[in-house]
Amino acid sequence: MPLKVVGAGFGRTGTNSLKLALEQLGFGPCHHMFEVRDNPRQLPFWQAAARGKAMDWDDVFAEYNASVDWPSARYWREIADHFADAKVLLSVRPAESWFKSVHATIYPSMMKRAADPPSVHKDRRDMAYEIVVNQTFDGRLEDKAHALGVYEAHIAEVQRIIAPDRLLTFDVAEGWEPLCGFLDVPVPDEPFPRTNSTEEFRERIVKRDGR
DSSP states (O other), X not given: OOOSEEEOXXXXXXXXXXXXXXXXXXOOSEEOHHHHHHOTTHHHHHHHHHTXXXXXXXXXXXXXXXXXXXXXXXXXXHHHHXXXXXXXXXXOOOHHHHHHHHHHTHHHXXXXXXXXXXXXXXXXXXXXXXXXXXXXXXXXXXXXXXXXHHHHHHHHHHHHHSOGGGEEEEOGGGOHHHHHHHHTOOOOSSOOOOOOOHHHHHHHHHHHHOO
């Protein structure tokens, strides 16, 4: 199935809440880093992408109607070009808040990968580190000024490249209305999903890793 929504926003911009929202609105299944964990077909695709291999995006997203989060956000331009009829959703949050969230959640998790024994779990962490830390942030995600510069330049680049009528720059704090208006669907009666907070992320990692 061709993607209907391409997520261009970096991880930790409310992407899991956005995944749940899109699925509730009928744009599911929605791809997210969690899908690389839960769908055995996915990891080899993104390992190949990390190595610079040419990608068959139809095959990668054969089971999905939408995408958000890393690793796909690293390739937003290629994916948006391939699925030319898809709308593009740029999830954002205040830059300082984004940096703080990254360093409280995914960055320390990825940095533990060297201590992991060989496993699929380690392979996922290695892939994520390569795509996010090395390729997106030039190996300098710990450098706040550099990371914030990359984050803000990314937002500006997406807004420059994607036609305004195809793009929504969206903070999940805005709730249903702008998202539903953009996708031309009714606003649900239920509250907008709020999930995968820093506290929830840390609890999940502690349960999984025991540390």
